Amino acid sequence: MRYASWLAIVMVAFCLWSGLEYRHFHKRLLETEQQLKLRRQFQKAVGLPNLAITSAARYLRHYSITDLTTPFQDYPASLDHFPAGFAFGPPDYSDMPSPIVFGKLEK
Amino acid sequence: MISGSWFERQKNIIDYSLQSLLRRRSKNILILIIFIVLVFAVSSILFITGSLTQEMMITSNDLxxxxxxxxxxxxxxxxxxxxxxxxxxxxxxxxxxxxxxxxxxxxxxxxxxxxxxxxxxxxxxxxxxxxxxxxxxxxxxxxxxxxxxxxxxxxxxxxxxxxxxxxxxxxxxxxxxxxxxxxxxxxxxxxxxxxxxxxxxxxxxxxxxxxxxxxxxxxxxxxxxxxxxxxxxxxxxxxxxxxxxxxxxxxxxxxxxxxxxxxVFNWKSAFVLSSLLVAIFAFLILIWDKASGLSPEEKREIGILKAIGWDTDVVLSVKFWEGLILSGISSLAGILLAYAYIYWLRAPGLREIFIGWSTIYPSFKLMPDVDPKFLLLIITISVVPYLAVTVFPAWKAAITDPDAIMRNI
Structure with missing residues (x-):
């Protein structure tokens, strides 16, 4: 057999593999669609943010509403004590509204 | 040898390219493996962080x-x-x-x-x-x-x-x-x-x-x-x-x-940054090695082909197909393997990084997040530079006098 024919066979195998993964992708998307309603209900009932992928530290579990100073205490992006902290970027507070106001404002 | 329709012609060129790849088998298999591992590593990290972000975003309107x-x-x-x-x-x-x-x-x-x-x-x-x-x-x-x-x-x-x-x-x-x-x-x-x-x-x-x-x-x-x-x-x-x-x-x-x-999982996170930097540097070294020139045997081969009457464009086509087959197959295999690893096997090894020291963790059955833009990007940044550094030295050798190349001066 010619070398080009071998290449064609390899390409067909790749196409089949891609097709298989596409089928899986499609199936999972449909499943997610069905789960979504339940997950939205849960989110509405329990208003806490973030995913339960790690519960090692509270600032990793509830990353979005954690203390300002707890994680990354030393400087932004510093590596912390918990292994999972390695995967999380420092919170981005850059667009937080904070105009400079002196003294307490009148209500 | 090079005659007939365009399709037939390309088929013959591909045949020759494959033979040429197989002649330097051990070197090319090594490049193939490194290439697959690099694309696999980058794709897996982008898949898992993309999916986790997507999983968070999907219910965020109910916060x-x-x-x-x-x-x-x-x-x-x-x-x-x-x-x-x-x-x-x-x-x-x-x-x-x-x-x-x-x-x-x-x-x-x-x-x-x-x-x-x-x-x-x-x-x-x-x-x-x-x-x-x-x-x-x-x-x-x-x-x-x-x-x-x-x-x-x-x-x-x-x-x-x-x-x-x-x-x-x-x-x-x-x-x-x-x-x-x-x-x-x-x-x-x-x-x-x-x-x-x-x-x-x-x-x-x-x-x-x-x-x-x-x-x-x-x-x-x-x-x-x-x-x-x-x-x-x-x-x-x-x-x-x-x-x-x-x-x-x-x-x-x-x-x-x-x-x-x-x-949360953007480039600022140490995890993504370190993985990407390592992968990019490894790829640069691979490219550097390729770009630093052809080996004397490869140069001689081009010289002989030119001497027996091959045109420069045919020589370049051979090199183009060599690069495309090698980088195309490895990018495709890397991406497909990464998908299987993250979504079929649920990222063993990688998920432990996210779990850390916690004892309660979910099954990591994530929602696939495959962005066509990202796939195109991966293919563009891996295939195109590789093709360039394969074809360019070959072109330089092909326009030189065959006699000079064969004598190795």
């Missing part, structure tokens, strides 16, 4: 409008009930809800549970009913003791349930701290369905009064507040107002939480 915390000395402390009427008075605020929540560390299992207090009767009504697998709900007629303690009921996440099953506490759990005089028993009346496990896995939802006891929260104090604002245009302003009136209160709007969701 509370504004979360209000009290900060004292840089730390979050309990919110006093005196803030409630003041915040409710702000025009545009529909309601202020108090929350009681915290964590409970069970030293014997080294597990950290999230305790959340709410009215469990709410979950028994309407749409909310469907998110819970109800079990051994105490029957008032049968069991007087259980029904007389409605404040000590809880619903737990699947991960907590499996952990408690190991210590035979899946029906009732005893909360205990050494400073307490006696433990507080809680009846487990249900578990959250596995569909919600990415959010509910480590959760223990307790009746509010019970949660207050477990968290040792004094009366008139709450963990934080949630402010409902019906008009989305006003959320930002009201958050600003709360912070101006009470500088000790920190407000977090839904938009800010969504913002942290989007950036």
């Amino acid at each position: 509370p409008d504004i979360t209000v915390q009290r900060i004292l000395g840089g730390r979050q402390v309990n919110v006093l009930s005196s803030y409630l009427p003041e915040i409710e008075k702000i025009p545009g605020v529909e309601a202020v809800e108090t929350r009681v929540w915290g964590y409970f560390y069970l030293a014997s299992l080294q597990a950290n549970f999230t305790i959340y207090g709410m009215d469990l009767n709410l979950l028994e009504e309407g749409e909310y009913r469907k998110i819970v697998n109800w079990k051994n709900v105490p029957d008032p007629a049968e069991n007087q003791i259980l029904s007389s303690r409605p404040d000590f009921r809880m619903i737990i996440g699947q991960g907590v349930f499996e952990l408690l099953k190991d210590i035979q506490m899946e029906k009732a759990f005893l909360f205990y701290q050494p400073t307490w005089q006696k433990p507080i028993p809680f009846d487990i009346i249900g578990t959250f369905k596995t569909e919600t496990e990415l959010q509910s896995n480590d959760m223990m939802i307790l009746q509010t009064e019970g949660a207050r006891r477990v968290l040792e929260l004094p009366p008139d104090e709450f963990s934080d507040l949630v402010v409902h604002v019906p008009n989305p245009e006003e959320i930002e302003n009201i958050a600003l107002k709360i912070h101006r009136y009470f500088p000790e209160l920190r407000t977090i709007t839904r938009a800010q939480i969504q913002n942290t969701y989007a950036t």
